[in-house]
Amino acid sequence: MSLSWTAPDSLALGPAGQAGAGARGLAPAERPQRIVSLVPATTEMLFAMGAGDRVVAVGSYDHFPPEVERLPRVGALLDPNVERILAMKPDLVVLYGTQTDLQTQLSRARIPYFAYSLGSLPDVALSIRAIGSRVGASGAEALATSIERRLADIRARVAGRPRPSTLLVFGRERGSLRNIDASGGSGFLHDMLVTAGGADVLADVPRQSVVMSTEMVLARAPDVIIEVRSSDEAAAPPDLRVWDTLSAVPAVKNRRVYLLAGDEFVVPGPRAVTATERFARTLHPEVFR
């Protein structure tokens, strides 16, 4: 049985929580000064909203902005190092909503925490506002608004244009077409694709990830195939030629198979807008520059 005890004025909410509750604002004395963030997305958000100077430790997989490389690491989703977290003497720990064991331990140590839940694209702005009010960062509202505005701008620019049916692949076995992992009809990647003016070829499959067989790719016949890679996977030379065996697929026939690399595709944070813009530029090159 885990106890979700939190300190009096901290809010343990996910992105769909009471974002408006922070409107009262925090006095400088109340603001957390030693923040530990285990989630790459929240780390980016904290720095983007101007609270980066108050972050004292980050998770193992946080790489942006470059300043975080100098900060100590305390583990991540599967292996949070409680001792190191406590040693940092934090007054706020931003962690995953699913890390219930860690939450229990922090409660026992009377350390407030903020539970972040991975959501979809609209939740990015909501999370920014929620975290912003929790840490008292003045730049949060502007950041969230800017993100929403840029996304709306992309939507407007692609509105009315025909949507190419797109297969979004985020992983497969190197050098072959086995174990193709594609984004299904729900989740963060799907939302970015739709915002960028694409039609998800797997829109009818309500899962975040779908393992595609070659038969499925041929049957669904996408017009565009986009492979996304995180930046460390991108170090290897692209091997898109493996798709050539499926020459009957419209995307292959019309040479619309692309590789997009960068951490902005895998971290649902402020840079999601950049990712969406890159998708839009790939799908509708005539509209963007």
Place this chain on the structure above:
Amino acid sequence: MSRWSPLREPTEISVEKAAASPRSGVAGVAPRLALTLTVFLAVTVVVCLLAPLIGSTPVHLSRVFDRGIPFAENVDAQVFFIARLPRVVAAAIVGSGLALSGVVFQALLRNPLASPDTLGVSAGASLGAVLAITFHADVTLAGVPAVPLAGFAGSVGALAIVYVLAAARRRGTPGTALLLAGIAISALLAAIGRFIQYFADFTDTFRSVQWLMGSLDVGGYAPILAALVPLTVALAGFATLPRVLDLLSIGPESAATRGVDIVRAERVALVSASLSTGAAVALGGPVLFVGIIVPHIVRLIVGPEHRLVLPASALFGASFLVVCDLVARTILAPVELPVGIVTAILGGPFFLWLLFRRVL
């Protein structure tokens, strides 16, 4: 025909056989051999011909073979020749390879629970594949990508370790010692694999787990042709084994009195079965249960003599896995199950039934 069963000692069965049919020998076996194998072959051929026609996408046979449509635009033909046919062929190869090595390991180790995974060859292949996935290996040899190559290399490595252990005893290794050594090697290699997975990036770990569930969607013929090379060598080895395996099942002492060079026979069996396993696991991942279940099913049908069991297992293993893969790719369309899940779901209960049918 005496019934082989894991609950009976092999010696009981051979004594029974000698008593029951004094004329059994080459003359008695040959016509039965021909008939049985013909039936198994016919079933396998039918299954392999029908399987590419069935799937989650409707395919029109007339369009598949229509020469008028250029192949590069013929979706039906590409589904048939690129997506489905290599899968069926791969399933047949993996199924027969695993079944054959299962038969041989069970005889070699004199243990009905032995399987291609027992001696660590499968764990070696898995370790090789996990390493290739985690370290983003980028080699391609003769059209075969890095992961199957590394898998095969891993299986050969594991075989080398087991072979050295087996060769260390000059009189041939009693089944139990080899079995225990194999279990230890298997456990060690699996532990190393898990260690690597734990420290790997989450994405790589996920990808390794996917590979470990098995996938026959090879999408091309290069990996299949590559797997046929070690498999052919293995088949050459298997061809010399039927009589030897019959005798080994009884015990090395009886085999020795009949002039069988036990040491050499064990080594041929070990190497052939390991090559066959290595090729199969490198091609399709470690598909569970085929190597342990198929030999038992086949023995229920044709009896314990390896002249029948070996070829029949190859054929039945091929059909079994083709059918399992067919189920895996159609039952929850458009989502596909990993074939290893289907074989385990079918194999597990069957095995329990097999073990307990004498009790019930």
